[in-house]
Amino acid sequence: MLWFAAACAPAWAQFPDITLKPPYVPTPQVTVDEMLRLAEVTDRDVVMDLGSGDGRLAITAAVKFGARGIGIELDDTLLIQSEENARQAGVADRVTFLEQDLFRADLSRATVITMYLLPAVNMKLRPALLALRPGTRIVSHDFDLGDWRADRRTTIRKNTFLWIVPAKVAGRWRARLPLPPIERLLELDLVQRYQELSATARLNGVPAQVWEAKLSGERLSFVVVDTTDRDNHTSLYFTGRVTGDAIEGEVTRGVGATRATVRFSARRLGS
Ligand SMILES: C[S@@+](CC[C@H](N)C(=O)[O-])C[C@H]1O[C@@H](n2cnc3c(N)ncnc32)[C@H](O)[C@@H]1O
Incomplete structure (x- = not known):
């Protein structure tokens, strides 16, 4: 530049x-x-x-x-x-x-x-x-x-x-998602260059792509497609606030009339 x-x-x-x-x-x-x-x-x-x-x-x-x-x-x-x-x-x-x-x-x-x-x-x-x-x-x-x-x-x-100024989010994060009918375990790996992120995830141990990962200051958002129900793949929309080694936020499963939102907390395991 x-x-x-x-x-x-x-x-x-x-x-x-x-x-x-x-x-x-x-x-x-x-x-x-x-x-x-x-x-x-x-x-x-x-x-x-x-x-x-x-x-x-x-x-x-x-x-x-x-x-x-x-x-x-x-x-x-x-x-x-x-x-x-x-x-x-x-x-x-x-x-x-x-x-x-x-x-x-x-x-x-x-x-x-x-x-x-x-x-x-x-x-x-x-x-x-x-x-x-x-x-x-x-x-x-x-x-x-x-x-x-x-x-x-x-x-x-x-x-x-x-x-x-972006929060420092690089590392491995883990969160339990209380999404009925079963709790899901999210493991999220974030690689950071300034505010730009590349991310991979596992949902209940199954590799899952991470979409639309964005960081603005301390606001983090991303999407993971939940394939737990093989006949009904549904997007999980995450938004959260990063403070140190914690993310507090909400995850919304689905869209429109079928959507459900729950709170989640993630912890950083290491960077
Ligand atoms: C291009 S002018 C910009 C002035 C003002 N910010 C504006 O936009 O109208 C740059 C200014 O930085 C000041 N300056 C240069 N080096 C500096 C330094 N090391 N510490 C503080 N001010 C400095 C100059 O005296 C000058 O007034």
Whole structure:
């Protein structure tokens, strides 16, 4: 994807790939709005802009979405300007600007991270971004995160990318499914690359294909076809929330009037 980023990069970004010091270039307001819309920012969010320039991302998050904003910036003049801009916008009590190196900032307070940096900076930040709490949203203007594919992207004059930090789900999981007339034992093996999964399963010891395996933050969903009744194969639709070595969720057997839903808990046996 780097060739793509380079091809679409503005003139100032054609060569500084080799540097880790993005110059100040403000994001146009239409793109600021789109980044925050794409991240589905609400008044429960803390939006942290890494390299916050004149503060427009953090200020817009507060003014238009009721969020709290944090800007991380090294340039004194831009920090003073950001504070003045926040005061004029009437959100000085909801936004904070910190004179800090973005590589040393504590990112853990953020529910949403916004960035308009450089490809090399994004890549250097990537391990820290991947380690954030599952469900944290990351939005980038213009530059991607290499082979960590965006969950969504839009192009409205400029490219914007959204990633949702995935829970760590790789390993072998086991769950007992109280589905009448007999309990079923599900063994699920998950191989993970970022948010992308490949999965295999056994249902009561019988190998079963796993379909539509999806991970969004801590939300996991997949489908297994139950062949226990040879004359009536039926899909089992799983949805659950992953917390550490546990998945709590629901499995629905069948569709429409014939469907039945029960709760299930899965435990990770090892990774
Ligand atoms: C391309 S501008 C983006 C400004 C703002 N986020 C926006 O989108 O309008 C990048 C900003 O990152 C700041 N910056 C560069 N290196 C930084 C670092 N290591 N720590 C904090 N800020 C940095 C620059 O001063 C500049 O304001």
